[in-house]
Amino acid sequence: MVPHLITALTGPINELEARVLDSMPAIERWFRLEWMEHTPPFYTSVDLRNAGFKLAPVDTNLFPGGFNNLTPEMLPLAVQAAMAAIEKICPEAKNLLLVPGAQVHNTFYLSNLQQLVRVFTQAGLNVRLGTLDESIKAPRPVALPDGSELVLEPLLRNRGRLGLKDFDPCTILLNNNLSAGVPRALQHLHEQYLLPPLHAGWSTRRKSNHFQSYEEVAKRFGKLLGIDPWLINPLFGKCGEINFSEGVGMECLTSNVDALLGKVRRKYKEYGIKEKPFVVVKADNGTYGMGIMTVRDTKELEALNRKSRNKMSVIKDGQEVSEVIIQEGVLTNERMNDAVAEPVVYMMDRYVVGGFYRVHAERGVDENLNAPGSSFVPLAFSESTHLPQPGMKPGASAPNRFYMYGVIGRLAMLGASYELEATDPEAEIYD
C-alpha cells in the first residue's frame, strides 16, 4: 500500500502493472511472510527507473536524505511507521540521538533533518542531534529556511555508551552514510541500538552485494507472479581492481561491459525492444551521484580521456574508486513537463511512507539523474484519487502506478535486508 503521488502518465502501458494489481493480496502476504524471516532496514529510499517494458531499482539508500520532499499529507504515515519501528526496537525509549551527515551546510539537508526530528518527536521521542564533526565543541544552533533552528551538539562517548550532555539515548539513528569510514565514537557500542548497523555504511557496503541480494529477491518474486525476473531486475557485473587514473584493470571493465551489453541485447531481442542497450559504470561503494558513467559501446572505454578518468577515480570524501559495478542501464520513460524523471520511493520500517520524482530537464533518458544541480520535484498526495483500483485499465490509474512503484521499492528494501544479513560481520563470527 502506497500513498498516491501525482504524475503525468505518459509511459507505455505496463503489463507488469496489471499483474501486480491482480496479485495484490498475494503480494502483501508474501511481504508479510518475508518480514517474519528478515528484518527491514530502519529506513530506506529507492531510486527506480521505469522504461515502460521494465521497471527496476537502480539505487537503494539506507541513510536516506530528502524526507523534506515528502508532503505534509505523507507525514502521518511516516509517524505511524516510526511508532511501529520504535515499538519493536526499544519500546521503553525516551530519547533518540540522531547523527546527521556532513552536509549540514546544505539547507535542503537541514530541512531533511528537521523533518526527521518532527517525525520521531511525534512518534514519542525526545530527539537531539549529535554531530561527528569534532570541530564542534559546544551546542551550535543552525538556522533553517523556515526561520526556526536546529542545534548540533558534540557527541559524548562514555565507555560503552554514546550520548550528549545530559542525554542518554536508548537508540542512535544514523543519517550519515559513513562514506568517510567508521568514526571511533560509533565503534563498539554494545549497550545501545545503533541503526542502521555500521556495515550498512559505504565504508563496508558494496552496490554489487546489494544487487546480488536483490537478484535473489527478484527471482523469488518473479516466481510468485509468474514473470521473468529480468522485468524488474537490472543485470550487472563487477570489477575489483580498477585504477582509472593509471588505466589499470581496463580489460576487466571492457570485457564486463561487452558481456553485459550482449546479455541486454539478447533480452531486448527476446522482447522485441528497439532501444539501444547501454550500461552504467558506478563506483561499487559510491554515492551522491559521483563516480558514474554511461557506456553504450566498449569503444567509448578506449576513448576515455584524462578528464573522464579523473572524474571516475575519486568519489565523495576523497575515497579512491577501485571497485566498480557495471549495471544494465534502464531507460526512464517517465516525464514531468517534458523533463526526464525517475521516481524515488521512501520507506520506514516495512512501510512505504511516500515518494517523489527526481527530475532534470537537461538530462537524457539514459543518464544518471542524481547529479549536482538536478532539480527535485516533490510529489504530492493525489487528493482526489483513491487507493489502488483493481479493474482499471493498466497505465490509466496513477494510484495503481504508484502501488507498483511501492512494491518494487519494497523489493529493493527486502534485497537490502538480505544484503545486510549476508554481510553482517558479527554473523560470521558466530557461524
Add this chain to the structure above:
Amino acid sequence: MVPHLITALTGPINELEARVLDSMPAIERWFRLEWMEHTPPFYTSVDLRNAGFKLAPVDTNLFPGGFNNLTPEMLPLAVQAAMAAIEKICPEAKNLLLVPGAQVHNTFYLSNLQQLVRVFTQAGLNVRLGTLDESIKAPRPVALPDGSELVLEPLLRNRGRLGLKDFDPCTILLNNNLSAGVPRALQHLHEQYLLPPLHAGWSTRRKSNHFQSYEEVAKRFGKLLGIDPWLINPLFGKCGEINFSEGVGMECLTSNVDALLGKVRRKYKEYGIKEKPFVVVKADNGTYGMGIMTVRDTKELEALNRKSRNKMSVIKDGQEVSEVIIQEGVLTNERMNDAVAEPVVYMMDRYVVGGFYRVHAERGVDENLNAPGSSFVPLAFSESTHLPQPGMKPGASAPNRFYMYGVIGRLAMLGASYELEATDPEAEIYD
C-alpha cells in the same frame, strides 16, 4: 499522532490542549508502554464531547461502523494500521472472514463494509463476508451505492472451525456487536482467531464496566500530565434492577441521579463553571443511540410518562433494559455551521486512522447525537495544515485540537483494553 480533520474552532480555548501538546513525547511513550502490557482492541471508535472546560469520551464502540465516513486520504493510514494488526495476530493469514452486523439493508452500513473489505484486501488478505442471517442459504449479492456489489455468504461451521464454502480463514473479524446474543456458529472456536472476542459484544459488555476501567486510565493519565482526571473523565453511577415499564427500581435511579448531579455541581463550582449540570441515563448494554435520556433534575424522573418509560425499556433487537448507567452529561461546544457536533475518533490497532464529526442541526448541546436522522458530516484531512504544531496558541490550531482528540480517543481505547481483560471469562478460569 492524528490525521487532521477540518472544523471551525469556535470553542473556548482549552488549557488541556496546551498541556497535551507540551507533553506529546511523554504521552506517546506512555501509550507505548501501556501497549506493552495491554492488548489494544482490534478496532475502536470513540464518541467524544468537548465542553471547552472538559473533554471526555461518552461512548466506546468495539464493532465500529462508519468507516465509510473516513476520507480517501485517511485510508492509507488504515491500511498501514491493518497490516500492523494482522502481522501481530496471524502473519501467515491468507483469508479473512468478515461477519457483518444485521444492518445490511442500510446502504450506509454496506458502504462501511465495502470500506473494511478494501482496507483488509489492501493489507494483503482475501476478504469474504459470512452472514449470521440463517435465512441466507446461498451467496447473495447486495448492491452498493457506487454500483458495485458485495456478496453475503452463508457460514459453514465444521467442528472447531468457521468458514465459507471453499474458504478457510485464519481470522474471523466481527463487525456485529452481538446485541442479540452470541450465535452458536461463533461459540467454541478454538482454532481460529475471533476478533474482537465474544465478551466484547453487548450480550456481555456493560458500559459501566467500560467507564470504570476508563476512570482508572484517566487517573493514571491525569497523574502523568498533572491534571485533575475529571477534566477528561465523565463521572457515573449505575443501577442493576430497573424495570421502566413497571416502575421498578426508580428509587435507585433517583438517588443515583441526585448524587451524581450533586457531584457535578460541586465540580462546576470548583472550576467556576456557570452551566447547569445534567446527567444522561443509558441502558448499560445499550447501543445505536436507543434507551437514552437526559435528566437535569430528579423531578423529571417522577414525571416520566408512559411513552418515555416504554421508550427506555427496550433497546436494539428487543432486549429489555434492566441495568442502566447514569453518566455525567458533557456539553458539546463544537459547532459545524451552527449545528451541534461531536467528534468521533477511529482507531485500528493502537493507531488513530481518522475521524469525523457527528452533526445534528435540530438537537441541543446536552442531547445525544447518535439518534435516527442525525446527519453525519465526514471530516476531511485538512490539506494545508501541518501535524501537531507545538508553540501555537492553544485553540488556534486545528491539528493541535485533533491531536488532543486522538489522545483522548486512545485513552478510551486503553480503557476498553483494561475492561476486556477484567471481563474476560477465560481469564477467570485460569486465575
